[in-house]
Amino acid sequence: MKSLTLLAISAVAAKASAEPIRPNHDSAKANANHIFNAIHSAGRQWGSSLNHNGFGFMPVTLSAGTLLYHGGYSKDPPKGLEWLAFEVEHAENFVRVVRHPPIPPKTPDYGEQPPPSPPQKPLGQLETDDGPARDPEGRVRGYLQTYQTTHDVQLLYVDGSGAAKSPIGTLDSQDYVLFPNSSWEWYNIQGEMKRATAMCDMITKWGWAGIMRMEIGYEVIWCDFKSDFLHHESSVRGFIPEDRLKDEDFINTYLWTRAVAERYDGLGGDRVKVDFSSMVSGFFFPINISNTDPERPDLIRLKAATLEHRLDIGAYLRKDFAEPRRFNVNWQGVVDMIVTRFSKRLAAMASTNVSTDVFIGELERAVLSYYEAPSLPDDVTLTADDGKNKTAEAIDRCSTHYLKFTQLSRQNWTLQDDLIHTALSAVMQHICNDLFLMRSLLLQAAPDTSSNAYFINKNVNNDEMDKAVNQSRAIVRNLMDELAWTTWKKPQLCAENEVLMTPMWPFGNSEDYYNPGCVPFNEITEDRRSYWKPHEKRPRDF
Structure with missing residues (x-):
């Protein structure tokens, strides 16, 4: 009887272990910072370059009328699959312009350490047996082709x-989640073409047009150039470099890099809209994400998850992306509001260039915005219980403030919306708890000041206050x-204790108009308004 019970328990355990993993709120909380940063960096060159090992897949809409570019050896549009920039x-x-156009070489056997490939695979088509047309000197001209989307187009965005x-780890989401049984080499064009073909075979079944990814610039793997959604605007033949007065090798790379760097904060032009409500991320799932390389423990990887878990994520993604687009909440807009509220504030508070007075001022303004003052003029301090309740209420206001907007569409939320809300709530709770903890430490360091008082006594100058500030x-x-x-x-234009100043009525001096620049905190006062009232003797009247 006992053995039968054990067998039954084992059978139940085996069945339970076979259940596919699903996104859950515990994982969203555990990976809250990663989810926050993935949303903040989506479609942005800066953050996606630093957090380059992507964990997410997002449906995106490429707006009608968007211009895209293709470089190759022919003036005619490619046939089938190709890359656009x-x-x-x-x-x-x-x-x-080349004298001997490159032919994809047979992949040599490099063992475990193959040499790195060029920065990007050719945007031009792979060579045919006949090769591109050459002039009498054996040179092949290149063409810049311009395309324009005729309709809104659905793409799969692979982040990072x-x-x-x-x-x-940059290819983990494709090679270990979308196609976990693949054996494509990461370092050659043949592997890249197989990867692109497999992704196109997958997403075209959904009626989508291509895949958006990022390297030094964002690209689209367009799955079929015969599509009615893409209009060939023009093909412009390139010049021969020898005809230039001077051809510097670095110019092309420098100009390419500078153009891409302009997209550090977004692609711009309202070209791409991300459906965060349909986002599928490895961070939503209970998986191992630690790096497999002990020399780079900072680089988390999807490859670290078990094969079974990666298969589960891929299956979930394919099922979820078959659903219609939602666009319930622009979660990146919410994240941006949080970052712009706290990023420079926290950087200033962490800097030793910022005085104790300014530190306290930054902290008080951050927390007292959410703290309700006494209702009576003589009610300067609160009882311990009331103070505790007031603080709890203030922390709640602080942590929910930037998420209130999202509640308007809550009845339409997907599971992804709910998981993102859980992650962002955890981040805000962390920020607000720490701010109020610091406030409590500074209040306690001031003698004859209750921990429930509102304002920190800046006139205190003792070891306890110094210790509290350092803590x-x-x-x-x-x-x-x-x-x-x-x-x-x-890199910032101004130091942590400065503001980039222009005349913003009613404040600003003439120098802020004629020579805008970084102004120290202590020089930005209510008296700084000469630009607007050069002859006014009462600067506080407005």
Whole structure:
């Protein structure tokens, strides 16, 4: 009897273990910072370059009228599958004049460490047996082809640097989730063509037109150039480099890089709309994401998940993307509001260039916006219980403030919307809890000041206050490390204790108009308004 019971338990356990994994809120909470950053970086060159190992798949709509570019050896449109670039300079890099056009070589056996490929596969078609047409000197001209979408078009967006041919995890979402049984080499054009063909075979069954990925610039793998959704605008023949006065090798790379760098904060032009309500991310699932390379523990990878789990994610994705587009909430807009509210504030608070007074001012303004003041003039402090309740209410207001907008469409939310909300709520709860913790430490450091008082006593100058400020700065730095916003890696025009100043009525001096620049915090006062009232002697009247 006992053995039968054990067998029954084993059978139930085996059945349970065979159940496919599904997205869940516990995973969304555990990976909240990763989900937040993935949403913030979607469609943006800066964040997607730094968080290059993508974990997400998102349906995107490519707007009607969008211009796309293709560089190749023919003036005629490609047949079947080919690559398009969002930027002219990206495609121009492959509008080349060559004496011996490249033929895809037989892949040599490099063992475990093959050499890196060029920065990008050719945007031009692979060579035919006859090869492209050559002039009498054996040169082949390149052509810049311009295309325009005739309708809104559906694409599959693979986030991170999904077009980077690299073994460090950039291709994991494609090679280990979409096609976990693949054996494509990461370092050659043949493997890339097989990868693109497999993705096109998958998404064209859904009625979608292509795949959007990022390397040095965003690209579209367009699955069929005979599509009615793409109009061939023009083909412009390229010039022969020898005809230039001086041909510097670095110019093309420099111009290409600069053009792409203009898209650090987004593709612009309202060209792409991301359906976050249909987003499928490995961060939603209970999987292992630790890196498989002990020398780069910072690089999380989808490859670390078990084959069974990766198969489950792929199956879930294929089923979910068969559903209509939703666009319930622009979650990136919500994330942007949070980042622009707190990014520079936290950076200033973490900096030793910022004085204690300014640190306290930054903190108080961040928390007291959500703290309700006493209703009576003589009610300066609160009882302990009331103070505790007020603080809990304030933290709740702080953590839910930027998410209130999303509630308007809650009745239409998908599971993905709900999971994203869980992740963003966890991030905001973390930020707000830490802010109020710092406030509590500083209040307690001030003598004769209740921990439930509203304002921190800035006139206190003792070891306890110094210790509290140092502890608070450490909390900020730890918070920034955990949040890992890519804005903090971007070089800033101004230091942490400065603001880029222009005349913004009623404030601003003449120098702010004629020579806008970085102005220290302590020089930005209510008296800074000479530009608007050069002859006014009462600067506070407005």
